[in-house]
Amino acid sequence: xxxxxxxxxxxxxxxxxxxxxxxxxxxxxxxxxxxxxxxxxxxxxxxxxxxxxxxxxxxxxxxxxxxxxxxxxxxxxxxxxxxxxxxxxxxxxxxxxxxxxxxxxxxxxxxxxxxxxxxxxxxxxxxxxxxxxxxxxxxxxxxxxxxxxxxxxxxxxxxxxxxxxxxxxxxxxxxxxxxxxxxxxxxxxxxxxxxxxxxxxxxxxxxxxxxxxxxxxxxxxxxxxxxxxxxxxxxxxxxxxxxxxxxxxxxxxxxxxxxxxxxxxxxxxxxxxxxxxxxxxxxxxxxxxxxxxxxxxxxxxxxxxxxxxxxxxxxxxxxxxxxxxxxxxxxxxxxxxx
Amino acid sequence: xxxxxxxxxxxxxxxxxxxxxxxxxxxxxxxxxxxxxxxxxxxxxxxxxxxxxxxxxxxxxxxxxxxxxxxxxxxxxxxxxxxxxxxxxxxxxxxxxxxxxxxxxxxxxxxxxxxxxxxxxxxxxxxxxxxxxxxxxxxxxxxxxxxxxxxxxxxxxxxxxxxxxxxxxxxxxxxxxxxxxxxxxxxxxxxxxxxxxxxxxxxxxxxxxxxxxxxxxxxxxxxxxxxxxxxxxxxxxxxxxxxxxxxxxxxxxxxxxxxxxxxxxxxxxxxxxxxxxxxxxxxxxxxxxxxxxxxxxxxxxxxxxxxxxxxxxxxxxxxxxxxxxxxxxxxxxxxxxx
DNA sequence: AAAAACAGCGCAAACGTTTGATTAATTTTG
DNA sequence: CAAAATTAATCAAACGTTTGCGCTGTTTTT
Numbered sequence: 001x002x003x004x005x006x007x008x009x010x011x012x013x014x015x016x017x018x019x020x021x022x023x024x025x026x027x028x029x030x031x032x033x034x035x036x037x038x039x040x041x042x043x044x045x046x047x048x049x050x051x052x053x054x055x056x057x058x059x060x061x062x063x064x065x066x067x068x069x070x071x072x073x074x075x076x077x078x079x080x081x082x083x084x085x086x087x088x089x090x091x092x093x094x095x096x097x098x099x100x101x102x103x104x105x106x107x108x109x110x111x112x113x114x115x116x117x118x119x120x121x122x123x124x125x126x127x128x129x130x131x132x133x134x135x136x137x138x139x140x141x142x143x144x145x146x147x148x149x150x151x152x153x154x155x156x157x158x159x160x161x162x163x164x165x166x167x168x169x170x171x172x173x174x175x176x177x178x179x180x181x182x183x184x185x186x187x188x189x190x191x192x193x194x195x196x197x198x199x200x201x202x203x204x205x206x207x208x209x210x211x212x213x214x215x216x217x218x219x220x221x222x223x224x225x226x227x228x229x230x231x232x233x234x235x236x237x238x239x240x241x242x243x244x245x246x247x248x249x250x251x252x253x254x255x256x257x258x259x260x261x262x263x264x265x266x267x268x269x270x271x272x273x274x275x276x277x278x279x280x281x282x283x284x285x286x287x288x289x290x291x292x293x294x295x296x297x298x299x300x301x302x303x304x305x306x307x308x309x310x311x312x313x314x315x316x317x318x319x320x321x322x323x324x325x326x327x328x329x330x331x332x333x334x335x336x337x338x
Numbered sequence: 339x340x341x342x343x344x345x346x347x348x349x350x351x352x353x354x355x356x357x358x359x360x361x362x363x364x365x366x367x368x369x370x371x372x373x374x375x376x377x378x379x380x381x382x383x384x385x386x387x388x389x390x391x392x393x394x395x396x397x398x399x400x401x402x403x404x405x406x407x408x409x410x411x412x413x414x415x416x417x418x419x420x421x422x423x424x425x426x427x428x429x430x431x432x433x434x435x436x437x438x439x440x441x442x443x444x445x446x447x448x449x450x451x452x453x454x455x456x457x458x459x460x461x462x463x464x465x466x467x468x469x470x471x472x473x474x475x476x477x478x479x480x481x482x483x484x485x486x487x488x489x490x491x492x493x494x495x496x497x498x499x500x501x502x503x504x505x506x507x508x509x510x511x512x513x514x515x516x517x518x519x520x521x522x523x524x525x526x527x528x529x530x531x532x533x534x535x536x537x538x539x540x541x542x543x544x545x546x547x548x549x550x551x552x553x554x555x556x557x558x559x560x561x562x563x564x565x566x567x568x569x570x571x572x573x574x575x576x577x578x579x580x581x582x583x584x585x586x587x588x589x590x591x592x593x594x595x596x597x598x599x600x601x602x603x604x605x606x607x608x609x610x611x612x613x614x615x616x617x618x619x620x621x622x623x624x625x626x627x628x629x630x631x632x633x634x635x636x637x638x639x640x641x642x643x644x645x646x647x648x649x650x651x652x653x654x655x656x657x658x659x660x661x662x663x664x665x666x667x668x669x670x671x672x673x674x675x676x
Numbered sequence: 677a678a679a680a681a682c683a684g685c686g687c688a689a690a691c692g693t694t695t696g697a698t699t700a701a702t703t704t705t706g
Numbered sequence: 707c708a709a710a711a712t713t714a715a716t717c718a719a720a721c722g723t724t725t726g727c728g729c730t731g732t733t734t735t736t
Contacts, residue, residue: 371685374685
């Protein structure tokens with residue numbers, strides 16, 4: 001049933017003209033007369049001609065495709081971000097291909113390789129937790145494939161990136177708690193290897209010292225972000241000599257474990273919790289965090305995509321400055337608990 | 339800085355052999371001698387040769403790419419499903435490109451067209467809410483691009499699909515409630531135009547009649563799935579002459595609205611709620627549904643992807659049977675509420 | 677010693693499209 | 707009316723890779 005798809009060549013053969021004329025006719029090139037042009041278009045339509053993208057891409061050396069590499073698509077943050085990326089890409093007639101590193105460095109390296117072989121026109125990357133070397137991205141330069149990092153970015157400035165300032169967000173969060181009267185504030189931070197942990201800690205310290213309070217390092221505990229780890233951290237706070245009355249949780253998952261544990265111990269009302277937004281419905285919880293740091297995944301994805309498309313379209317000047325875009329994150333205060 | 343990428347031709351030129359030999363050498367073709375082969379491979383490595391995928395794809399007429407069209411990537415169900423799809427695809431060395439229809443029929447038509455022009459090797463589709471015509475998929479036949487529908491499938495059998503049996507799931511759900519002693523069970527169903535609504539209703543009716551109870555149509559109300567719609571539906575139940583003691587909610591979002599409303603009215607404890615799983619953390623709610631219909635998005639994605647890859651690899655026999663795969667959904671009973 | 681087999685490689689076409697250069701025919705210009 | 711300009715189309719190369727076939731020279735078989 002399915003015969004070979006119609007090609008330009010075939011149209012040319014039937015019309016007894018050259019393939020180049022057909023191509024030009026279909027593209028409204030001025031050097032093709034109106035009558036021929038119409039004949040071409042009509043026949044193309046009636047033969048159900050569809051341009052062979054593979055051929056065009058090959059010919060042009062452009063794929064009109066951007067690659068996205070991220071850790072886990074099933075994480076809400078990333079699913080929103082990539083949703084935004086696709087929305088932007090399609091506006092400019094680009095296609096999105098993606099792959100998940102599953103927070104595995106080796107996999108990430110492979111995927112970068114694969115994306116390069118696919119000759120994507122550009123790459124968006126949110127790096128995996130395990131990534132501390134970045135030379136796998138350097139090859140892309142020689143292939144002239146621009147890279148924009150988003151959210152999970154490398155710890156240096158000479159790359160393009162879009163990210164949230166977790167530091168300033170954390171300052172806002174801690175300030176909010178201080179303003180509410182809390183004087184001992186705990187923080188459940190992530191693994192110390194994570195840049196995001198550093199930012200949170202820095203923000204915490206800044207807010208504390210700015211308010212002329214003394215920074216107590218024992219109130220910032222690292223955590224592996226599992227439920228057990230969270231419980232460990234919680235216990236440290238419960239047994240702390242200056243038991244905190246508020247806790248900044250690394251993210252909503254941690255907050256969730258924390259709330260669950262505190263409810264079990266029936267001490268949930270002794271704490272105000274602030275978290276970083278990952279889960280859309282956490283505010284529906286009965287004892288939801290009093291405030292949440294919104295990281296605007298859609299906006300981040302959008303900006304990253306647009307920067308990448310810019311880079312793709314701009315003639316690659318070597319002396320190009322790097323886009324270092326910070327999306328201000330906001331502290332969203334939940335309605336007063338009844 | 340970035341020179342043109344190395345090509346086979348160049349390697350051939352440098353080594354003073356033909357491009358075909360280089361190609362064969364790189365592919366370990368037996369007709370190339372060991373010494374030449376090694377020379378080729380060494381030079382290729384030292385010149386950082388990377389095969390130009392665009393050229394290969396074009397040459398082979400295969401893209402090793404599968405397309406995914408779905409309504410909303412930001413919906414948890416779909417993000418899990420596509421995550422599974424990517425996991426399966428990459429195992430077989432396929433790449434995934436995707437696009438969102440945003441539940442818009444026209445957009446879906448465009449995307450199918452685009453995917454076809456991209457010459458994807460196969461297509462996975464979860465149709466948009468607004469889709470009632472399906473001829474936009476027929477063109478794909480003539481391009482020999484197999485399609486597998488998943489989750490949101492067309493209402494006929496002569497296509498490949500993977501879906502959950504919402505009907506049997508609903509039977510399980512209602513049976514569970516009946517077993518718990520409920521005798522008046524309400525159902526907040528979706529718009530009557532949705533196939534999914536039909537299935538739920540059918541399941542409801544079957545369970546009721548199988549248990550020799552009388553089916554009361556007024557206990558199944560249609561709803562536009564918004565918060566207002568949910569409240570309207572809830573009110574109908576609250577004012578019902580046989581006020582239900584349990585409610586089957588169309589999905590977790592509806593359940594969420596319902597719980598919120600019932601809590602506000604302080605009648606939450608008068609109801610057992612059962613829902614269909616969309617939101618991963620709904621079980622963390624204080625008054626979470628007593629049970630949830632799990633639709634296994636990962637499994638669905640996985641199966642759909644594998645079927646598609648099968649179809650891609652199988653020589654397309656015209657008389658091929660259609661894959662109509664049903665993923666049994668299970669009723670997940672939450673732990674007893676404290 | 678002639679015939680057959682084989683190893684190792686090159687030739688050239690092919691995939692479908694685009695595009696700069698060229699040609700031929702027509703029209704405009706001085 | 708010859709020269710210049712315009713119009714409409716063609717030619718051919720190019721993009722990078724793969725692959726069937728053919729060629730040469732060596733080795734094995736009869």
